[in-house]
Amino acid sequence: MRRMGLGLCLALALTACAADEPEAQQAAATERPAVQMNDVSILWPLPTGEEGDLLLGPDGMLTAEAYEAAFGAPGSHQAGGTPAAPALEALRLVAMRIDPCAGAIHDRCQAEVRLVFQPVRESDAGLQADDSAVHAFYALDADALAATVERMVELRRAGGDEHLGPLAPHPRMVAEGLSGNFATGLAELVREVATPDRLHKVTLMTNSAFGKAWNFSGVDFGVDGEVTRVTMAHLPAGTEVASFFVGFQGDFGGEPPFSPATVGPDDLQLLGNEHVAGRATDDEREEAFAALLRIEDPSQHDPETTDCASCHAAQPIRQLVAEAQFGFVTPSLTSSVLPADDLAQLHGEDATVNLHMFSYKGRTASIHRRTVAETAAVIGWLSR
Template identity: 30%
Template sequence: MSSSFSVLAFVALASVVACSSPSATSTSDESGAAQPDPITPSADGGTPDPVNPGDPGDLDLSDVSVLFPLSTTENRMWKASDEAAYGALLPPAILAKLPPLLPTRGGPPGSLDTLRVVAMRLDPCFPSIALAPDGCRAQVRLVLQLVSDGAKVSAEDAAVHVFYELPTSELDALVAQLLDLKKQAGVNSTRKPLGVHPALAAETNGGPFTDGLRKAVFARIGAARLVRVTTMSVVQAGFQWRFEGFEVSDAAKGTTSPIDIAKAGIASQEFVGSRPETILPAAATDDDIHGLFVGADGVRPAQADLDSGARAALRIENPKTRDVETTSCASCHAAGPALRRAENTFGVSVVDAPEAYQNADFDLSTPFAGTETNQIRAFGWFFTQPQVSARVVNDSAEVVSFLRARRKK
């Protein structure tokens, strides 16, 4: 029987995809409980501070969600075929199972030889920190995109998200090693917005941190530990994407089984970002963000629909109320950009909305989040621009809080 997943881990795509049951801290939602007053317009937030190169700081967002600088240099962006301690990152038998990442019409389908690791996430407790400690599965997750080096290095708007499971003790050792590498690099990521890792950004031609990161991660991953692969592929460039994935039982032999999309009950789901914007198929029990979508007429949605859709999007972005098995892939990827557009274009504000994720220990700003529904990448690169969704930022804050507490025990 196939398992379920959603885009929260797609986030990857990274995430490209992954999703789990709601925690006991869920706020009022579609259950019919009393709703707060309508959301009203307000001003934008502030500007993030620059990195202080002299203070190493503590474990922070970029230490558990690492965005790589865009490059075709192998030591800065790892290849899918690279060999690690437990085998190739993506062995040939698994590469052969990937769906077409780009459409065959309107452009070349793309060569898998150009798949590069653009981001990495550390997860001490998949599918949800709410399951700690007994239900935790420690994972390293990599996000790969097709990267070209034409006139300008660019990443195609499609991605592969791979999941490796490892013992908790090894993940903790990896975290400690990466924190030590950061301290040696002399960069400070404390209370900084999540973007390209500052130590990687500082080493423009590679260096001790770049090399140490690869060595530390490669010592713990590879085909023998590969358990899941999810994809976000382009159906029609710029406005339609497909989400799907499979569990891996034997990577060397290519033995896999399809994953059902969370809340949808089928193996694939699509988001259409052209008018009328929609999710195909929409899941009846999913948080309904359609109130944020623009119809065929291009008219601004009604205020009541915008308010309802905004609250649904905030629930999706909040790791305390939704996870990889309670939100469908398309909803997770589309929620953030649709909400940002509603804020920027339609005057919606979510400043004091009770559904919003809160964590005063981190900078939760999203300077690299998509602001239109043609920018639904969760974690990686949108051609030449970094893309980091609010959901990835919030997930990262929860992971760091969890790991900080565990490191103190």
């Protein structure tokens, strides 16, 4: 009965895709929906000890042919001599995200699953993730989406129906370990859903300049397998790599912080350099902060309206520059379907500049405010 209800809800929801209402207009919810935050945005805990071998590699999800088509032969520098994509065999799956309606703010709806891979290495403290990531996007049809969400809820309920709270390394996997029923079932689901024939986009974040610059690029795979560079919103035509540079002192002193500079209406170039921000007027900083909040708001921006570097850098710039140095206060997230405590950002604080929106820097789990907002929007969408 419960399964039918959820399936019906998803089927209906998929016929009516539209952007979620802006967060400011949402009223706080008091009852929790059937689908939880951690059902649609799943972060694997980084294991320690022998469980390190249980993190999934890309086998069966991301082929060497697709990876090479995207980023060249192993070791190939990306544009401007930015680092090569990590070795495919070094990648491990650290996160999965379900989006029932990518493109909603443009009145389009493409359901997809995104897998987040990172190169990992062993350390005394357990597995460490490098400060880079590969995202693989898989297109789903309505039936596949409904089945995937349903399976996720089932997996969670199989171990109890408690509320798992805000986004975090998945509490069930944290409790059971990667050899537990949840992780095992989830691995099976991932392999079923994320098949190479559904792969339609791969993106890359690398790190250079002694860990002070982050480089973003990506490719789209056409239906016939043709590969085209991801078009980056509001960046000059032909831009292959967009970069954020924090300066060698790590003090938001990059000149310029973003390369190339965006020509879009919402621009982080001013707040991305604390010295430039310091010389700006109050009005200019206010305007820049409002732009930053819009970039973090999935009802305002998506990858078609803002570039990857701005999106990934928004949180550290907000926390370490706008709030810490200029006293800006960030409004709390709200949702019409989720209570406020589900929207808590448990893994959003990092004294270092952490551009991981839903993955790891070293052993530090990083979940950005925008990811919380996006996940809430997904729950809202699925709950219609």
